[in-house]
Amino acid sequence: MRLWPQWLVGLLIGSWGLRVIIAWLLPPGFDEAYYFLYTQHWDWSYFDHPVMVALTTAVGPWLTGYIAPLTMRLGALVLYGLSTGLLYLSGWRLFGPRVGMWAVAIASLCPLFVFSFGLLAAPDNALIFGWSAVMYVAVLEFFPTGKPYQPTHKIALIGVLLGLTCLSKYHGFILGLSLVGFCLTSSKHRQALVSPWTGVALVLFVFILTPLLYWNTQHDWLSFSFHLSTRFEGAPSPKNSPSFNLLNMVGVWLVGVAYLFPSLGFPLWWASVHSLRQLNDLRQRFVLWLGLPIALGFTLLGGITRIYPAWPAPGLWSLSLLLAVAVAGWPPRVVRRWLMGSAVVMATLLIFALGHVSLGTLQQPGGLVKLMPPETDPTTTMIDVVQLRRALQAGEVEAAIAATDFLVTNEFWLSGYVDMALSPITPAPVMAFTQDPRGHAVWFTPADWIGASGLFLTIADYDQSEIRATYAPYFEKFDLLETLETKRAGAITETFYLYDLGQLIQPYQYPY
Template identity: 30%
Template sequence: MDFFKRISQQRMSAIFYMLMAIILIRICAIFIMGPMPQDAYYFFYAQHPSLSYFDHPPAIAWLIKASTTIFGKNIVAIKLGDSILSALTVLSVYLLARLFFLKNIAGKAVTLLLSTLMVSVLSLISTPDAPLLFFWTWTLYSLYRAIFEERRVYWLYSGVLMGLAFDSKYTAVFLPAGLILFLLISTKYRHRLFSPWPWLTIVIMVLVSAPVIIWNYENHFASFAFQGSKRLESVGSFELNPRFTLGLIGHQLALLIPVLFIFLLRGVYLSLKDWGQKRVFPEKKKFLLSFFLPIFLTFFLLSPIYWVKINWIMPAYISGIILIAASVKEKWIEYQVIFSFIIHLGLLAEILFYPFPIKSDDTWVGWRALWQRTEIYKQKYKADFVFSADSYKSSATLNLYSDSFVLGQNVIGEPALHFDYIGTNLSKLKGKCAIFIDSDPTFKNIARGEPNPAKLKPYFQSVNQLKPIIIFRNGKPVRKFLVYLCHLYNPFPLGKNPMSQIDRKHQLTFIKQKSTSYPYINLKK
């Protein structure tokens, strides 16, 4: 019997309603949750069309451009785009699971997936992982058709889908790696390595990835260097830090919910043990393992020496969940859904009432109020421009609301991710006055901060600290922003280019003479 029908019957009706409640919480959060800095930053991508971007490929910009074009330029539209694509990914996982199992087991796989915080993150926070997982899932679907059903046209589809996955996020390199690994370990299909089809698939992937490759070529391979060689340099230092591994385990337990994560590890271990004890091992299990183990093991092995972000392993869980779905008994699925329901109730309470303030800029609280207060300061002191210097978060999120463009930390000679590549001609700002917003996420009090930050001195003739912007929630201060009025900007202190502190090998295109204005469409609601 179909698993979805079973969970709607009397014995499991509570589980069914809990699962529906989890989905409803996600839908409600679309409309009541404020913008995350990631939403703002990738909207910034969409407002500056490009073949690719400094820190990520362009698919997330395509998604946000499409959603804001259809639903309007507002925060809800951004989150709707993410949520709709995530729902399509869940449907795609069901269709993929049906290739391996009957409806009952495929239903189990989707129930497990829907119960995770991973789906909530993908639905409510804009990241390149949303399009990546969509195209990743369809790539596996297409490769299955090509390999197990011997339908040659699907090799071509697989190449296109792999390319689109790479246009979403560089993690997609694990797709051709997984394909080659499977063909190497497969006794039945190894001969396909000597046919042109797998290699044609990879060639097509490269062709579809052309926007990313061309952008990197035109910009001295800045993005590849940022995501590749720079991180490899950090790994090369080889300083063991067990807390990184513990942090990764904790994050993955939260992302999948402990029941599923433990069963996933158990299921993969038993599969490998079974493979080691048998000469014959199902080819379809080898296929699923080939797209789980490489990415999962790579990042876990890196974790003692490098901080692995919570979302990097996400693609592995598509095939991993399908692999273990048949072995998870309904009792444990019940526990998984109950855990997830409780966690999502807590998430809803946090969004609505914010009982536990987040000591980080990665929050949805206070951005509109920050913009409103910043506008008051700008008008009162007749400042010519506003900028911030906390990577991208304050600048990007203020830009959601502001009619005039809020600049990044390249104003004071610091690398500013894709803010460095939009054609801002800083020399046009010489002699102007600015408002500098400096977030203090771990503030201890609401008093003024450092009177004259050293990083501002070389670029402005004088700096005066203004009253901090304090954001209150439930009568308590939850966010603090230091504010400085900066006079007479000099973009080239001591005759030096403000990018002189940055590795110019990778960011030679900082100041482009393409634009003297800052076109932007705000998201005022």
């Protein structure tokens, strides 16, 4: 058997090509649109996340000079290739080249990994790159070839990489604790905890975190308070004992398996549990320490509160090495059928779904199979920003936008779509007047805009009489200027209402 069989090379190329097509055709999601706003408000850190997501989202539009779904996802596509390369190197150094090869195959197929880390613009793009870099350097540090372990300067490099990982997403802090846990449970590696290099690593780690810490000191630690409390509003309060629901936890686990894809997700968890019986193998113990705290921890948390599938994903990324170890012992024919069969089914489902999202193949009217009217189709919530941009450049609307000082929407995520559409047209900022403003509460002080002229853009999902009643008191007037539409397969998928506000006459009060 060749080290990299031709069928596997073809599978990897096909996976990469499909990712590019999806990145090109799939409209931006709510979070992606919001992260685009980060690129319009450069800062040391942000309300929801540290700074890296702004950089990875901005690189594509900066290189191409064009704002579109594909360009804002270029950073994700490139970093995922680098991350899978680092995953390969970690598997190769720990268990051999075959394990590294199968780890790349698994990472290239799992939808949870592909979408969370390698396709959608998100903090997870830089997170998994930093995570993979930390893992690889830790492998080099803790498992030297042909000699007993002694702490080296690589620990300092781990400190730097951990800091950069934390500037991507706060999962990096748990990764650092996982490395400490491994050292504590390995007699050969405890000396690393008292090494001078660990002191250097801590200093460098804190130094790298300076942008995050500085921003939070200037904004009353908003980011940390959001992630530790506000994000979990509706969850049990600290005054009450948390109520753990086993069925909810199992449901979260099954959803995670579904996102991994069942033919990969169930074996991945099986391989992880099986490795618990082989803790004497320090290599497998190391991988378990890097994977289980995140993967199992967030799964258990799902029994208490709502979690998102991407939260445990970095841990599952590490645990994929253990599945690759198991796969390396399977007959080649079985591996080929398993991976190729999974790839064919996943590709078919993804192409089918993409065809509907981008072309409306199941839409009634206009689709090939007329099943879902746009009014009840959840895929229409993803706004085609290029089409919206064209609508905003027509006639009197373009003139009104050119003359306005600012634009307002009623949702923080909607402002991202509007800003993506408008950025090539006008430098006017897009605000969100809402009681869930996220970064808008930091970027804007509405009192500073008293006397400035504005436009208000919202969508038909909201009762326009309520919109008028809620927001008209803040402005000189609230006159409907134009009704705009976006279409798919000839049918209207979203209706936008553009209002002329005149001047802002009283400031909107944000909750924080």
